[in-house]
Amino acid sequence: MNTVLSVENLSTYFKTDKGIAKAVENVSFSLNKGEMLGLIGESGCGKTTVAQSILRLIEYPGKVVSGRVLLNGRDLIKASEKELSSMRWKEISVIPQSAMNALNPIFTIGDQIMESILLHENVSKREALQRTKTLLELVGIDGERWRSYPHEFSGGMKQRVAIAMALACNPKLVISDESTTGLDVLTQAQVIALIKSLQKKMDLSVILISHDLPMVTAICDKIAIMYAGNIVEWASTEDILKNPRHPYSQALLNASPDLSNPEKEVVSIPGSVPNLVDFPHSCRFHTRCPYAYDKCRQENPEFKEIKKGHYVACFLEEEGNHG
């Protein structure tokens, strides 16, 4: 298997009036070709910041302060604007958080899809238009509707357009950033199924950012669980479901309902997400962790591989006294 994306010790901070908010700290994970990784966590835990850091879209007052993002061996963080422009969309694209606002209201959707094709590939306008129509058909929209403006589409269709646009230049990696938020459950399921089928068909690597654990476990090969700016556990979906190691992962699983087991009691996690401004050097989950002890309050646990492909950041693993 060859690695498409490898994120190493990525940290992104935001300057705020109250101090430095460490929105993403020491995040590491990687993604193989044709793999689908679910990046999951509560709202505000830094999922989108990770996506934007990878895409180099972080703007003042935010800054990627350290780390590497290797896309097919090239570091996106160090890339010049020119290199970046040529890599964008050709190699990495995004299906944005809310497609409702991600399409420019004054251009037709055809224009917007064509723009990305014409920008990156040396093709005639006609050819680009032909490809745009094919792309629209691919996501289940009549190709002749390329002349329509975004407001003439429903939310679900706009989302499909956004998917078509993301695939316009045959990227190797697609980041889907909560792209089903704001859609009704049925449409959500359709869109997710569409992403999954396209991923299979085109052998894409996909990072699926979501807070919907059951959905992610249903379709992703691997799952990375984020909490307050850290990835606390990263493993195959099977390992996460059967053998979650981090207390937060366990709590998260307990907090989601299970359709196959309606008897299961849903337990919420007590406490709330800590303020990330000037966060002390400690495990970020210690305030809500039932197993926390002195060491958790003084040091930040390392993100370690405990068995092949299963990474956890928790002191309980070292001590071997897991509860």
Added chain:
Amino acid sequence: MGKFIAGKLLQYLIVIFLMLTLNFLLPRLMPGNPLVFLAGEDVGFMSSAEKEAILDKYGLNDSILEQYGAYIKNIFTGDFGYSYQQKRPISELLMERLPWTMLLTGLGLVLSTVIGVMFGAISAWRRGTRTDANLLTVFMFLSAMPSFWVGMILVSIFSAQLGWLPVFGAESAWSNYTGMDRLIDIGKHLILPLATLILISVTSTFMIMRYSMLNVLGEDYIMMAKAKGVKEKVIKYKHAMRNALLPVATVFMLSLGFTLGGATVIETVFAYPGVGRLMFESVLSRDYPLIQATFLIITFSVVIANFLADLIYPLLDPKVGSRNG
């Protein structure tokens, strides 16, 4: 689209009718009497029969309804009547004044919009920087100055002190310039009033553009354009500015309606022979027909500008057209 235009036209016809009526009533509700201006100083020595004769001559003794009927009939035959005070046909007066007003306010509107849009976009693009702060300060300062004061300051500097530019009027009287010389002469007379007009009106466009551009720059589609690898310049001009211009276009169209009304204060300060000053004079002298005519010009041009805006807006914003058409 045809149905859309027909519907709009009907709306505007109603508006015009209401405006015509209001316009007729307004001067008659004002205190004061036109007799003094009709007859001049002599009015004190006139017998009541003589006064009646004058009022009769101008139709002012007819019932209000009769006056109203005559007024409507005259408007639709293009006859605005005689100015009581200037003793000349009003259409002739208007034809004399309109070109100057259009030159001054039309050019002023276009230039202040272009300048405001440019700097507004720059300011928003560099939000939070020194450039942004400096531009904001300058434009806020400009908007805080009263127009007559700016005009007088400019006159005292460039005309009185330096002697570079003429003090008043639209062109030199009795100069008999022709061709290029006349154009240059008109240009020289235009500079100061035009500058004043731009200085005091540019801030509103600047503020609207800056705010609108800031909003647009925060939109997801701008970030998407960036993620797509679109060049910064293209993002700025194609993706951001086109969207940010929509509110500016609305304000532009609204102001366009008022251009034919002239810029009363500035035209007065510079003794510029525009419609604004004509209106000012007509109000001072209770010159009913002239007041009505100048107000009417404004009414019609506002209505026409709005109608134009209705036609043009769908071209700028696809959302507007499809819903109605």
